[in-house]
Amino acid sequence: QSALTQPASVSGSPGQSITISCTGTSSDVGGYNYVSWYQQHPGKAPKLMIYEVSNRPSGVSNRFSGSKSGNTASLTISGLQAEDEADYYCSSYTSSSFVVFGGGTKLTVL
């Protein structure tokens, strides 16, 4: 099972919005609404930010939102803040091997 495809890096200035894409296939991202997103700061454990494509867990800022179109899911962060600088990973259920992660995207806040 190949990893989901994410851009290696994205960047934005404070206050701006950025979007991170996560591209899979009809066997994973496109076939199920089981896409989740995780934020990971250096040396820390990942934190759930979005689940089931667009749902935010309690306590996660509403600046974070998720969506999906076809085989591509997206995470959008609006009103970018310095604390958002981190690595972001998408994940999807897959019919062939249960779970697949994206390769990760490093977000830099300029």
Added chain:
Amino acid sequence: QVQLVQSGAEVKKPGASVKVSCKASGYTFTSYGISWVRQAPGQGLEWMGWISAYNGNTNYAQKLQGRVTMTTDTSTSTAYMELRSLRSDDTAVYYCARGSTSFNWFDPWGQGTLVTVSS
């Protein structure tokens, strides 16, 4: 609050085995499963497998089949992951994470356990 606390760092020689523990608190242990995810140095996340804390059913990543065993002890709300025949490329931080049977989310995650395989 819901929390997963993992055992400490391990250093193992190639060919050895390692067993990492993950103690859950703050929720009904048997109502969820536990997934294990590892992260090699400087690399991304890799799902290793999942165990139901309700009935012990497991699903393992194909590449680890035969080398990994996941178990739970419901009396202590603790999950375990054992990896055998260790190789240098098994060097990674190993995380446990609470998860559903639909694999649609992992939350929260343990703090991670660094396993170093070196001769």
